Amino acid sequence: MQIKAAFDDAAFINLIKPLHLSVIKKIINKTIEGLLMLSSTITTLTVLLIVLFLFKEGLSVFKESPLEGENVIVLSNQNKITHLSSIDIKKIFDQETTNWKLIGGANDSILLFTINDLSNYFSEEELGPNFEFLPQKMDSLIEANPGMIAIFSKKYLDKNHKSKIASIDNISPKSFLLGKEWFPTASPAVQLGVLPLILGTLYVSIVAILIALPIGLATAIYIAEVANPRIRAIYKPVIELLAGIPSVVYGFFGLIVIVPLIQKIFDLPVGETGLAGAIILAIMALPTIITVTEDALRNTPRSMKEASLALGATQWQTIYKVVIPYSASGISAAAILGIGRAIGETMAVLMVTGNAAVMPHSLLEPLRTIPATIAAELGEAPANGIHYKALFGLGCILFIITMFINIWVEAISKKRIKH
Amino acid sequence: MQTDFKKRISQSIAFWTFRILSLIVMGVLFSILGFIFVKGIGVVNWDFITQMPEDGMTKGGIYPAIIGTLCLISGSMLFAFPIGVMSGIYIYEYTKDSWYRKFVQLMTSNLAGVPSIVFGLFGMALFVNKLGFGDSILAGSLTLGLLALPVVIRTTEEALKAIDKSYREASYALGGTKLQTIRRVTLPMALPNIITGLILSIGRVSGETAPILFTVAAYFLPKLPTSIFDQVMALPYHLYVISTSGTNINESRGMAYGTAVVLILIVLILNIIANLIRRFLSKKYKTN
Numbered sequence: 237m238q239i240k241a242a243f244d245d246a247a248f249i250n251l252i253k254p255l256h257l258s259v260i261k262k263i264i265n266k267t268i269e270g271l272l273m274l275s276s277t278i279t280t281l282t283v284l285l286i287v288l289f290l291f292k293e294g295l296s297v298f299k300e301s302p303l304e305g306e307n308v309i310v311l312s313n314q315n316k317i318t319h320l321s322s323i324d325i326k327k328i329f330d331q332e333t334t335n336w337k338l339i340g341g342a343n344d345s346i347l348l349f350t351i352n353d354l355s356n357y358f359s360e361e362e363l364g365p366n367f368e369f370l371p372q373k374m375d376s377l378i379e380a381n382p383g384m385i386a387i388f389s390k391k392y393l394d395k396n397h398k399s400k401i402a403s404i405d406n407i408s409p410k411s412f413l414l415g416k417e418w419f420p421t422a423s424p425a426v427q428l429g430v431l432p433l434i435l436g437t438l439y440v441s442i443v444a445i446l447i448a449l450p451i452g453l454a455t456a457i458y459i460a461e462v463a464n465p466r467i468r469a470i471y472k473p474v475i476e477l478l479a480g481i482p483s484v485v486y487g488f489f490g491l492i493v494i495v496p497l498i499q500k501i502f503d504l505p506v507g508e509t510g511l512a513g514a515i516i517l518a519i520m521a522l523p524t525i526i527t528v529t530e531d532a533l534r535n536t537p538r539s540m541k542e543a544s545l546a547l548g549a550t551q552w553q554t555i556y557k558v559v560i561p562y563s564a565s566g567i568s569a570a571a572i573l574g575i576g577r578a579i580g581e582t583m584a585v586l587m588v589t590g591n592a593a594v595m596p597h598s599l600l601e602p603l604r605t606i607p608a609t610i611a612a613e614l615g616e617a618p619a620n621g622i623h624y625k626a627l628f629g630l631g632c633i634l635f636i637i638t639m640f641i642n643i644w645v646e647a648i649s650k651k652r653i654k655h
Numbered sequence: 656m657q658t659d660f661k662k663r664i665s666q667s668i669a670f671w672t673f674r675i676l677s678l679i680v681m682g683v684l685f686s687i688l689g690f691i692f693v694k695g696i697g698v699v700n701w702d703f704i705t706q707m708p709e710d711g712m713t714k715g716g717i718y719p720a721i722i723g724t725l726c727l728i729s730g731s732m733l734f735a736f737p738i739g740v741m742s743g744i745y746i747y748e749y750t751k752d753s754w755y756r757k758f759v760q761l762m763t764s765n766l767a768g769v770p771s772i773v774f775g776l777f778g779m780a781l782f783v784n785k786l787g788f789g790d791s792i793l794a795g796s797l798t799l800g801l802l803a804l805p806v807v808i809r810t811t812e813e814a815l816k817a818i819d820k821s822y823r824e825a826s827y828a829l830g831g832t833k834l835q836t837i838r839r840v841t842l843p844m845a846l847p848n849i850i851t852g853l854i855l856s857i858g859r860v861s862g863e864t865a866p867i868l869f870t871v872a873a874y875f876l877p878k879l880p881t882s883i884f885d886q887v888m889a890l891p892y893h894l895y896v897i898s899t900s901g902t903n904i905n906e907s908r909g910m911a912y913g914t915a916v917v918l919i920l921i922v923l924i925l926n927i928i929a930n931l932i933r934r935f936l937s938k939k940y941k942t943n
Contacts, residue, residue: 272745275738283762286777454676480922482862484891552666580770582865607772631776642768
């Protein structure tokens with residue numbers, strides 16, 4: 237009996253031993269697989285998190301009033317105007333608009349009133365020793381002058397005020413995207429029009445691609461089709477290196493060499509211009525364009541090239557009648573990717589374009605791009621203020637542009653695979 | 656005969672144009688590198704890389720910036736390398752043409768296309784403000800790590816894709832499980848390419864300025880960091896400030912050239928190492 241029991245025990249242990257091991261193994265396997273899955277989930281979540289953060293901060297700019305601080309704008313009830321936009325306010329206080337007629341009111345000249353003008357209207361005795369009569373006095377003054385526009389802090393507003401508070405439009409998406417003035421720290425109303433920045437970005441990037449594309453295309457054709465393998469072996473790593481040099485080094489080179497050169501050649505007051513930015517961006521976009529184009533050219537089936545050569549075409553005819561048409565979509569992908577790189581580039585552009593946030597008219601003037609604006613201003617913008625939010629809004633625009641470009645390129649390369 | 660001659664002429668015109676334009680590309684590269692090296696190599700010596708900056712960054716060295724950049728490289732790689740390689744393995748080996756794979760790939764390709772300044776914005780909003788890390792090595796490393804993540808994932812995927820199907824099948828035929836196949840067969844074979852990708856992404860991280868502007872970089876901080884919550888100087892940011900916004904730009908020009916030389920040397924050396932490793936390891940696996 238005992239022997240049998242011992243035998244049974246041994247048999248049992250033998251039975252569960254491999255089972256036991258395989259259970260442990262299974263648990264380990266599952267853990268590792270779980271870890272692998274976790275990390276790819278982290279990546280995905282990160283992208284979603286970036287989108288969430290950018291857009292949450294960026295879109296909140298549209299809930300903000302362009303007036304700085306706790307200010308209110310007060311008008312007389314006799315004034316027909318009840319609401320003002322931020323650009324109206326800027327023009328009025330810059331004394332560009334001097335008559336209410338120009339913004340849809342009565343024909344009456346505009347009279348500005350700020351807290352600094354107080355002494356022109358009232359003596360210190362009238363206001364009381366602790367300015368306790370100030371709200372009431374100001375209220376009746378404004379009410380009596382139909383042409384007056386007053387701006388002051390909310391705390392000076394009389395509790396039973398007879399004059400009316402002008403309603404101020406919040407920053408609207410339309411005024412944000414199409415506004416032509418970017419003065420995020422202007423007083424009394426900030427101006428958040430990003431059109432000059434968007435145009436500046438596109439302007440510099442497109443000119444850069446116009447410079448880089450022909451040169452890059454020629455180099456890619458030379459490397460892929462003309463050069464012998466030994467020359468190719470020199471070109472490839474050099475272009476890889478060109479891609480690896482930090483953008484701040486390109487910016488430094490641009491600042492030291494290209495900017496003074498442009499200033500001298502075109503006899504300009506400053507050399508920091510859109511052209512300098514475009515040239516530096518062209519140099520930086522070259523590796524992308526060359527690599528992507530070369531890959532596309534290499535994908536041309538050998539049989540097609542040989543068929544062309546067998547029909548008596550020269551090598552050059554084969555290139556422009558067979559190879560280039562066949563890889564046209566790859567070449568366009570290269571151009572679009574190059575533009576994408578140029579649009580997102582920050583440091584080099586920041587260093588050489590002069591950063592004037594004005595509507596760009598010519599390449600020989602300073603201009604400013606979206607990334608450069610973010611880099612230059614984020615450090616000074618107080619967290620969660622309107623300026624900070626506006627810069628996140630710019631980040632959203634940048635993100636949307638580059639995502640659009642990504643999807644576009646992907647669509648092109650999918651089409652190519654189908655062919 | 657006439658047309659033949661024309662053909663040959665047009666071919667040689669076209670090819671010479673290409674040759675000249677590609678030589679211009681080379682010329683531009685070498686003139687940039689040459690110019691900076693000629694002006695800057697005289698500045699770079701032992702003291703330059705081991706001394707603190709002095710006199711409003713017009714004299715002394717760039718030691719804290721070098722250390723800062725090394726901190727950021729190691730921090731970001733500690734984050735990006737394991738997560739990136741593991742994601743790459745998961746995406747390539749475990750998800751077959753499912754919606755999940757397409758989704759993750761869409762996300763990584765989008766992440767790869769995001770401009771570096773947007774990473775800076777995000778890093779500032781999340782790590783510096785929301786999570787309260789402040790301007791610190793931690794916040795900067797995580798931001799740079801995010802930037803390097805898609806590169807590492809892409810490289811891992813490509814490296815796994817490049818392995819011939821027959822190796823996997825042989826392992827399965829011998830009774831290897833999926834994980835065993837990955838650990839013993841595919842991963843070792845893919846390693847040279849993965850390491851190359853890692854080194855190239857180190858090169859990218861070491862030169863990035865925009866993501867660290869608001870997450871870690873200090874304008875002037877002549878001491879070494881003691882914890883991951885300290886600010887540091889970093890080479891690319893140092894080059895940016897001394898060439899644009901220093902109080903005495905002209906006196907610090909020499910320092911700027913020197914810093915640029917050091918930055919280029921880092922990228923150059925990393926490129927060479929990557930190529931050597933690729934060559935060495937792929938040879939080793941071939942002979943075995």
